[in-house]
Amino acid sequence: MKVLIIGGGGREHAIAQKVSESPRVDKLYAAPGNAGIAELAECIDISVMDFDKQVRFAKEQGIDLVIVGPDDPLVAGCVDAFEEAGIRAFGPRKKAAIIEGSKAFSKDLMKKYDIPTAAYETFTDAADALAYLETKADFPIVLKADGLALGKGVLICNDLEEARAGVKTIMLDKQFGNAGNKMVIEEFMTGREVSVLAFCDGTHIKTMTSAQDHKRAKDGDKGLNTGGMGTFSPSPFYTKEIDAVCQKEIYEKTMMAMKAEGRDFTGVLFCGLMMTAKGVKVLEYNARFGDPETQVVLPRMKNDIIDVIEACIDGTLDQVDLEFEDNAAVCVVLASDGYPVSYEKGFEIQGLDTFKGKDGYYVFHAGTLKKDGKIYTNGGRVLGVTAKGSDLKQARANAYEAAEWIDFQNKYMRHDIGKAIDEA
Ligand code: AMP
Numbered sequence: 117m118k119v120l121i122i123g124g125g126g127r128e129h130a131i132a133q134k135v136s137e138s139p140r141v142d143k144l145y146a147a148p149g150n151a152g153i154a155e156l157a158e159c160i161d162i163s164v165m166d167f168d169k170q171v172r173f174a175k176e177q178g179i180d181l182v183i184v185g186p187d188d189p190l191v192a193g194c195v196d197a198f199e200e201a202g203i204r205a206f207g208p209r210k211k212a213a214i215i216e217g218s219k220a221f222s223k224d225l226m227k228k229y230d231i232p233t234a235a236y237e238t239f240t241d242a243a244d245a246l247a248y249l250e251t252k253a254d255f256p257i258v259l260k261a262d263g264l265a266l267g268k269g270v271l272i273c274n275d276l277e278e279a280r281a282g283v284k285t286i287m288l289d290k291q292f293g294n295a296g297n298k299m300v301i302e303e304f305m306t307g308r309e310v311s312v313l314a315f316c317d318g319t320h321i322k323t324m325t326s327a328q329d330h331k332r333a334k335d336g337d338k339g340l341n342t343g344g345m346g347t348f349s350p351s352p353f354y355t356k357e358i359d360a361v362c363q364k365e366i367y368e369k370t371m372m373a374m375k376a377e378g379r380d381f382t383g384v385l386f387c388g389l390m391m392t393a394k395g396v397k398v399l400e401y402n403a404r405f406g407d408p409e410t411q412v413v414l415p416r417m418k419n420d421i422i423d424v425i426e427a428c429i430d431g432t433l434d435q436v437d438l439e440f441e442d443n444a445a446v447c448v449v450l451a452s453d454g455y456p457v458s459y460e461k462g463f464e465i466q467g468l469d470t471f472k473g474k475d476g477y478y479v480f481h482a483g484t485l486k487k488d489g490k491i492y493t494n495g496g497r498v499l500g501v502t503a504k505g506s507d508l509k510q511a512r513a514n515a516y517e518a519a520e521w522i523d524f525q526n527k528y529m530r531h532d533i534g535k536a537i538d539e540a
């Protein structure tokens with residue numbers, strides 16, 4: 117088979133790693149890919165949003181399967197573009213990717229189908245939102261830009277003043293662009309978070325092993341929200357009992373809800389959950405693999421990913437026995453100091469070769485650049501260092517040991533990824 121991956125981040129590197137392990141794959145391409153993916157695939161300089169070029173390339177090369185990684189192309193109809201050209205593509209169609217593309221859509225879906233989530237109101241007018249905040253709101257309260265905002269469109273506001281500023285940021289200043297044409301105001305919830313990714317074939321849903329992300333920039337969950345500073349899998353807090361409830365009340369209901377709406381969901385559904393005192397509630401849906409959750413989940417998957425993806429496309433996922441290793445994995449993100457605000461890049465990275473031939477250790481590239489045979493930092497999040505271990509503690513020790521193999525100027529990481537497991 118010839119496979120094309122759309123995307124070029126750490127998530128796509130982890131997908132490429134897994135795909136390259138499949139004996140069914142002869143040739144792997146990535147558009148645009150990155151310096152790490154280039155060790156596994158031929159990288160093509162086509163942007164993730166240039167569907168015409170992608171389709172033309174896929175036709176020319178006789179690509180058998182396309183895997184779309186990021187949210188933006190999925191929400192804009194990347195899978196539809198390939199399907200219209202008769203090329204098999206993995207991911208939700210535009211109609212289904214709206215579950216991530218519009219928070220108002222996903223909240224209304226959950227309300228209509230009785231899927232547990234925070235209470236909310238939707239606004240298209242800033243004055244109405246302000247009136248609501250001034251008269252009806254309890255604080256803290258959560259403001260969410262409706263559309264895609266690079267994971268930054270969620271503002272937690274502690275008082276009316278912060279909320280007023282939040283409305284201005286989202287709806288008036290349009291800091292997240294058109295994503296702020298609509299806004300959801302939502303009840304603030306507390307509890308431990310867990311990410312559950314699931315393969316979906318439109319009818320059936322099979323969950324992968326759980327993971328927990330660390331979104332804040334600094335140790336102790338301080339600092340600004342980021343794209344994710346590290347992950348561990350599985351989450352010891354997401355017990356079998358909790359999973360059983362979620363299977364019925366969240367995952368299966370979501371699949372059926374999307375079908376009932378004529379938006380059959382095929383691809384990976386990412387459920388961001390909060391385990392509150394009143395039960396598990398959905399924080400958000402994503403229509404794709406999570407980043408950096410994928411960097412700890414896929415290395416633990418036993419199945420050939422191509423078999424699973426084909427079953428999703430063919431509607432035969434019920435016949436797949438999805439299996440994960442009985443171990444754990446931790447991913448520590450190595451970032452440029454100053455991320456997510458401002459940082460320098462262009463520093464040479466040393467030590468990448470140390471990972472070669474080491475079983476259970478991975479270095480996934482997120483923001484790197486290759487020039488004259490050398491690899492340089494080229495983004496806020498630079499690398500994701502993942503290690504497996506017999507349990508979470510071992511995996512954590514291994515990941516932090518491996519994080520020291522890498523060296524570059526301005527290297528920054530959190531030192532408490534997976535520390536929560538001490539409380540489990
Ligand atoms: P989202 O993009 O919706 O997952 O939001 C990003 C982060 O904001 C989540 O991972 C939570 O940490 C936080 N968050 C979102 N919604 C709520 C809520 N209703 N209550 C408390 N925290 C929230």
Ligand code: GLY
Nearest residue numbers: 329344406407408
């Ligand atoms: N780790 C959260 C996300 O992928 O959106």
